[in-house]
Amino acid sequence: MLLFYNIKICLTSKRRTSIPPYKDHSLTTVAPNAVNIQYFGRWEKGADTSRCGQGATYIKTNFTGTSIKVLLKDTGNWWRYSIDVKEFKRFKPHGSETTLAENLQPGTHKLVLTRSTEGYMGISEFRGFEIDDGSRLETPDAPKSRRLEFVGDSITAGAKNDGPASGPYNDIEDTDMSYGPQLARLLDADYSIVAKSGEGVIHNWAEPWPGKEVHTSDRYAWTFYYDKFSNTNLKWNVKDFPVDGIVIAMGTNDFSDQKRKPTEAEFVQGYKKLIQTIRHMNPQATIICTEPVPNWVGEKARAWIKESVDTLQAAGDKKLHYIGINENGPLLAESDYAGDSTHPLKGGAAKIAAYLKDKVAAIMGWN
Numbered sequence: 001m002l003l004f005y006n007i008k009i010c011l012t013s014k015r016r017t018s019i020p021p022y023k024d025h026s027l028t029t030v031a032p033n034a035v036n037i038q039y040f041g042r043w044e045k046g047a048d049t050s051r052c053g054q055g056a057t058y059i060k061t062n063f064t065g066t067s068i069k070v071l072l073k074d075t076g077n078w079w080r081y082s083i084d085v086k087e088f089k090r091f092k093p094h095g096s097e098t099t100l101a102e103n104l105q106p107g108t109h110k111l112v113l114t115r116s117t118e119g120y121m122g123i124s125e126f127r128g129f130e131i132d133d134g135s136r137l138e139t140p141d142a143p144k145s146r147r148l149e150f151v152g153d154s155i156t157a158g159a160k161n162d163g164p165a166s167g168p169y170n171d172i173e174d175t176d177m178s179y180g181p182q183l184a185r186l187l188d189a190d191y192s193i194v195a196k197s198g199e200g201v202i203h204n205w206a207e208p209w210p211g212k213e214v215h216t217s218d219r220y221a222w223t224f225y226y227d228k229f230s231n232t233n234l235k236w237n238v239k240d241f242p243v244d245g246i247v248i249a250m251g252t253n254d255f256s257d258q259k260r261k262p263t264e265a266e267f268v269q270g271y272k273k274l275i276q277t278i279r280h281m282n283p284q285a286t287i288i289c290t291e292p293v294p295n296w297v298g299e300k301a302r303a304w305i306k307e308s309v310d311t312l313q314a315a316g317d318k319k320l321h322y323i324g325i326n327e328n329g330p331l332l333a334e335s336d337y338a339g340d341s342t343h344p345l346k347g348g349a350a351k352i353a354a355y356l357k358d359k360v361a362a363i364m365g366w367n
Helices: 179-186 264-281 299-314 346-364
Strands: 011-014 027-030 038-040 050-052 058-064 068-073 079-083 089-091 098-101 108-115 124-132 147-152 190-195 245-249 286-290 320-323
Touching (some): 038 190, 068 079, 068 108, 179 245, 179 346, 245 264, 286 299, 286 346
Parallel strands (some): 286 320
Antiparallel strands (some): 027 124, 068 098, 068 124, 079 108
16 A cells, blocks of 8 residues: 655745855755655644654655755654664754754765654654755655554553663653564554553553543544543544554553552453444554563453453454463563563564564464
């Protein structure tokens, strides 16, 4: 499935007063609705500003010339970029523009720009690029014919995977290197991430019982992350980034309260609601439910997730599947976690992706 965005390019020139070392350097501004900018994940796209509020949302384009700046207004999120398929570099936007590259060799260059931190860190506003005067954006590689979406909590968001474990929580997250994007790349698929640290199916981390906060079945319908219910929350239109398969990895936070655990009836009812919410919005997609990764979550979560899947399969959902994780013993060793038996490091995420690769491919018919 190839998608092409038929959006008119808008170029305007503006002069800079700064003087580079060798010559007066003027730049061309490329608007965010330029035809050769590709968007992946949940974006609200506009002529002057495109906004995102999830981790691992990303952009691809090709450009000519020797330099490029991104016009990115942000609230403190980390971003990463790669030019010409080289190692990703991390940055935090400051002001209205950030230089990504200069003094490149003349010619055409590839750019990938991805948000590294999850939705609760706020909404990012992308306002286009600045490139050398006389340069242009060129057609990037065609999008993949496969698309996956990953729905989950801090593990899917990549929390603590960018170490050291003692670092500030918001500074050690690289959503693009969580197990979901790594799995998607193994399967030659593009991807979307809908993940929030601390969130559960019916009970969030440190939430009082009974849970009345925002949970995943509420959040899934929104373009951005919101921590409160409101009629003004922007609704997501799945036609803006349709996916072939959706992987749900939930349940860890539901069992995190040492004083109170969910009952079977509570959890199964909530998990079925989550599946049905996703199915309602994606009637043709394949949905794959996985057991929580941390082995300490226990056998009840595994059994109750499978029970939820079995019940809805029996009721007629033939594109719904379950994959166990720890049935034959813990998939991950303690050294695969960020010192807490819960959050996989990038290497641990790679193990999860490798474990799921053939299983997901078989379910999706991608062998």
